Amino acid sequence: MSLQEATIMVGAGNRIGGQIVNEIYHQQKNKIGKYLMKQAMNKIKEVMQFRMAQKIRLRIAMKIEKNKMNISKNLVSTSN
Incomplete structure (x- = not known):
């Protein structure tokens, strides 16, 4: 094998290695992104449920x- 052939082989190996590393990086990034999205959605659901509960409590x-006001009105009207 000549030096030129060896250089081409090493270059190809580096490119393939780089592509593999890149692919792994993007897969992990996507997993982390999905995880963070899921966490954010859960937090939003929690907040929405809390707000709904507050509205219901207020109602x-x-x-x-x-x-109470109706009862007190009735008591006043019956006492007269």
Whole structure:
């Protein structure tokens, strides 16, 4: 094998090695990206559920207050 042939072989080997490293890097990057996306989506779901729960609590509290006011109105009207 001549020096030129050996140089071509090493160059090809380096290119293939580089491509493999690049491929592995992109696969890992995609996995990490998907993982981070999943984490972000879970956090968004948590926040949305919390907000929904707050809205429901607020509605219940408002209904309770409304009922208390109606009860007190009824008591006032029946006492007269």
